[in-house]
Amino acid sequence: MLLRHTLPEVKERKALTINPAKTCQPIGAMYAALGIHGCLPHSHGSQGCCAYHRSALTRHYKEPVMAATSSFTEGSSVFGGQSNLIQAINNIFTIYEPDIIAVHTTCLSETIGDDVDQIVAKAKDDGKIPEGKYVIHASTPSYQGSHVTGYANMLKGIVKGFAQKSDIPREQLNIIPAWVEPADMREIKRIANMLGVKFVMFPDTSDVLDAPQTGKHVMYPEGGTTIAELESCGDSSYTLALGEWCTQAAAQDLDRKCKVGYDMLDVPIGIKATDRFIMSLSRHGKVEVPALITAERGRVVDIVTDMEQYLHGKTVALWGDPDTLIPLVEFLVDLEMKPKYIVSGTPGKKFKQKLEELLKDAVPDAKIANGPQADMYLMHQWIKNEKVDLLIGNTYGKYIARDEDIPFLRMGFPILDRIGHSYFPTVGYTGAMRILEKILGLFMDRQDRDAPEESFELVM
């Protein structure tokens, strides 16, 4: 047994987190910054943070993840990191030549109280920020929230750093996706383009973290939202924010700063959440929904009507991030499946409320936990008490899947042991089809594996 010490008896823990269902803020900030074109993320703290975040993102995407660090030493921790950051800004613009440096803090620089606003202002005064270049930043203390919060905070930094309101309004929408895969960002753009909506999407990691093999390495790949696009988002007519935890704060800031109203939507995972996204695009973009979209939707529903028997009543344990878990749970309920255990290390009271609302008729006894100590150990304990038919979550689930012999669908972050997540979307109707294909494949493979010879099925 890989997790041989996991005990079925659940006792309340106050202090010890075991097998977390989250990580820390700065990595989210780094990921968000990679979705800006020509931007180098910068970690203001010890070298290890930057090395860990780059490694984790690289293992997940199998792509270069470039980022710099303030390389704090004991001295900087005592006297403050101002000189490290100013030196770093100068070196980065000289050597790596980005258009933008996106600084995020760490628990170290936050604990010593470095004022990044003031340091960046000083760097500007000292002439360390070349003309036409930008340094934006986000406060991302690792001891608050989770990686999701860090993503949200960097989006706030982007809005603060770039969004402008001119006198000329633009007939365009802003789309702010939550932390989803490059493939999902690409799919969201494809959908908006199919509707014929003009839009700015930020961040956008497609063509950054799914870059083609060309025989050349470039520090700043093709993709990412451009500075001009970011500057224009203050003139957009409306914002579609996809995923409350990741994007609401930035959408609110944009509304406050530039008076761009926003629609708080779920990440379009599954049929209903995608429906709402399309409706919002149609309403605020003032466009009709094209027949091609209706056909895509129809294909998803068709699969479900055809294969419903394999899904009905199947129980699921899920862990991950609120913005993706909530619409995924909604989708599973639509598939007549039973999301039974749901865990997220990311705090936020609304998580439980929203899920309980979604599950009150379908799975009234579902167990839901989030925040510190809501971890994969707890979920595994629940599973030991009553098994489920399917696991959905990041790669760390493979230990539970093997020990308990449960089919396992990899979704979320990080996925370290399979490819596909960065190339094939799970959002939109196409994404719903992919989720369905994967789930059905898992159940059917299991049936094929376990069926007695006499009832082995050719047609399913």
Next chain:
Amino acid sequence: MVDKKDFPNPEAFKKQILEKYPTKVARKRAKAMVVVDEEGSAPIVQANVRTVPGIITQRGCSYAGCKGVVLGPTRDIINITHGPIGCGFYSWLTRRNQTKPDEGGENYMAYCFSTDMQEENIVFGGEKKLREAIQEAYDMFHPKAISVFATCPVGLIGDDIHAIAAQAKEKFGDCNVFAFSCEGYKGVSQSAGHHIANNQIFKHVVGNDDTVQEGKYKINLLGEYNIGGDAFEIERILDLCGISLISTFSGNSSIDHFANSHTADLNTVMCHRSINYMADMMETKFGIPWIKVNFIGAEATAKSLRKIAAYFEDKKLIDRVEEVIKAELPAVEEVISTIKPKTEGKVAMLFVGGSRAHHYQELFTEIGMETVSAGYEFGHRDDYEGREVLPSIKLDADTRNIEELKVDKDPERYNPRKTPEQLEKLSKQKGLDFAGYHGMSKEMKKGSMVIDDISQWETEKWIEYYKPAVFCAGIKEKYAVQKMGVPLKQLHSYDYGGPYAGFKGAINFYKDIERITTTRVWSLISPPWDYSNGIKADLVSNG
């Protein structure tokens, strides 16, 4: 096959690389890139100094060196990371340390334990939460040991993790509890964390169990972390030779082995950088001599086995070792004979670790490849130039901040395994270099480039210059280098392959290098329309 190229003097190219840097950075980096100007000699290289802020470095932190590298591979200690969640999360199962517990034995390696500090713990102190976390771990699992690792904020807010550990140990009675002040900002790289790990394991564990194990030739293997099963292969070979392995620091290890390790009669050191402190301290306290060994490379493995046999001065062992080598080498040679024609003359670059950049050159040499440029991520000057430079290394503030344990002879248990005369004789007649390591640079060819703490910018430029058939580094470098059309072999994780140690490992490595340098996928990068237009993709690699 590509013939080995004659590279123009790299000094001019180095100058070009440095021109990109601001003056002060250029001055500093110049000292970290040096040419081997005579074979067998080691140029002075700047090492173990701060990375300049803003430079994209391979390096990590002290916590990574302590918790991740040295303590990570030990299966039966509950390692609690005291800090916000990230550090514990990122060091959770990511280093591929394999372990094989006894049936039903303790193994916590698949678990990540953290105090997941929240803002209130930073503001009001995290001691209470740590104390509770240790108690909860003890109540749930009743482990034989719990250790605590400090992350950056812990040192700043002043949590006394050592006092808490000591109190818990006393309270439990049957569980060893100890802590590591390995805050990420300590030192200049992972290296500081290695030292901190050595100190605390030495202080709190080594010598706790005086049971004398059976076996005639008893050794410890220090600085072998069982990445991809390396330690299993070494264990297999030692077993064949009849050599008893009392403990490995720390691949496939149990804390019980550490506790008993002072009963061994010889310490053999693989990764000098991460564990030399332990070897020195055990020699001072218990009288166990140490020698440097290397089980990376078939020849190196044979040589290391012969050194161990020579040390014990027993003909039976010497003969047995020769028998084992004789039995193992034919399979190795057979693979070399099929692979070498395809790899001979190709060039490799190695930028990894604190010993691997040295050790892996052996394997490349065995298949006729030359390492034209190499360097460590967190090595010190002695790892490049040999321990003879130790007295001349000036300690800077970053190093001085890492505790140097004062170790004395154990009043009862100090037992010199050999007399000074015997050591002298073995050294003279058998070439055993006790407490010696001659470093990497002296083994490199004239004109090779030694680069410490290579940056992303330098990596890309030197690849342009050498156009290597393979570049060896880690995950952060992998895909950027491969985007340049150059295969990158990860030598931290072995690209999820291995083992590469010992005789069987050498065979695995030859095959992997043959595969990675000859795979046809590299010829697919340019689409046919590029060729039909007469434009050929300008690939860096021609390996």
